[in-house]
Amino acid sequence: DAGVIQSPRHEVTEMGQEVTLRCKPISGHDYLFWYRQTMMRGLELLIYFNNNVPIDDSGMPEDRFSAKMPNASFSTLKIQPSEPRDSAVYFCASSLGGQALGAFFGQGTRLTVV
Amino acid sequence: KQEVTQIPAALSVPEGENLVLNCSFTDSAIYNLQWFRQDPGKGLTSLLLIQSSQREQTSGRLNASLDKSSGRSTLYIAASQPGDSATYLCAVKGGGATNKLIFGTGTLLAVQP
Numbered sequence: 001d002a003g004v005i006q007s008p009r010h011e012v013t014e015m016g017q018e019v020t021l022r023c024k025p026i027s028g029h030d031y032l033f034w035y036r037q038t039m040m041r042g043l044e045l046l047i048y049f050n051n052n053v054p055i056d057d058s059g060m061p062e063d064r065f066s067a068k069m070p071n072a073s074f075s076t077l078k079i080q081p082s083e084p085r086d087s088a089v090y091f092c093a094s095s096l097g098g099q100a101l102g103a104f105f106g107q108g109t110r111l112t113v114v
Numbered sequence: 115k116q117e118v119t120q121i122p123a124a125l126s127v128p129e130g131e132n133l134v135l136n137c138s139f140t141d142s143a144i145y146n147l148q149w150f151r152q153d154p155g156k157g158l159t160s161l162l163l164i165q166s167s168q169r170e171q172t173s174g175r176l177n178a179s180l181d182k183s184s185g186r187s188t189l190y191i192a193a194s195q196p197g198d199s200a201t202y203l204c205a206v207k208g209g210g211a212t213n214k215l216i217f218g219t220g221t222l223l224a225v226q227p
Contacts, residue, residue: 033213043205044217045216102163103160105159107156107157108156110155
């Protein structure tokens with residue numbers, strides 16, 4: 001298995017534009033997590049899915065952020081409109097059975113909003 | 115609210131030294147604790163996972179211990195190598211239905227050749 005795959009690896013966009021980050025979890029994993037990493041706040045969980053259903057989105061900063069998981073092999077995190085303070089590295093992770101067996105992370109998407 | 119702290123924030127050691135990284139958490143009701151490694155510009159790689167019922171886990175030169183009652187975990191790296199240079203993060207999964215991982219602040223390790 002190629003692991004968790006995220007795209008794009010880098011994204012630079014202008015303030016106000018829509019940004020869509022993509023994630024392909026490890027095949028067979030039933031949990032998918034979106035994290036954001038910044039120097040100030042470290043790694044924060046934004047939202048996680050179980051069997052494609054959003055379970056906890058309490059970490060989503062505001063309504064500009066939305067996440068979907070249309071099927072077991074694909075998820076998106078969308079920011080609309082984007083703002084400079086959204087600049088961060090966004091990680092997707094997947095696991096089998098919640099965190100009981102550990103989480104596997106993607107390489108991340110470095111987002112810069114100018 | 116669970117808070118996870120790692121000390122020190124940064125550490126520089128000469129090659130060959132044994133070293134210990136510390137992780138502390140405020141709520142002892144955890145399900146498991148995981149240590150990750152993060153290289154610059156890269157994602158996180160899981161190193162060791164300790165279930166709440168376990169005291170330690172070992173993988174090669176790495177040994178992680180867990181003392182749930184005192185809210186502490188340590189990651190011991192034996193005979194450090196320059197390739198060990200990275201940021202090390204610990205994360206705890208709370209008990210109950212939540213599947214959230216709460217991450218520590220990280221320790222930036224530099225092993226000097």
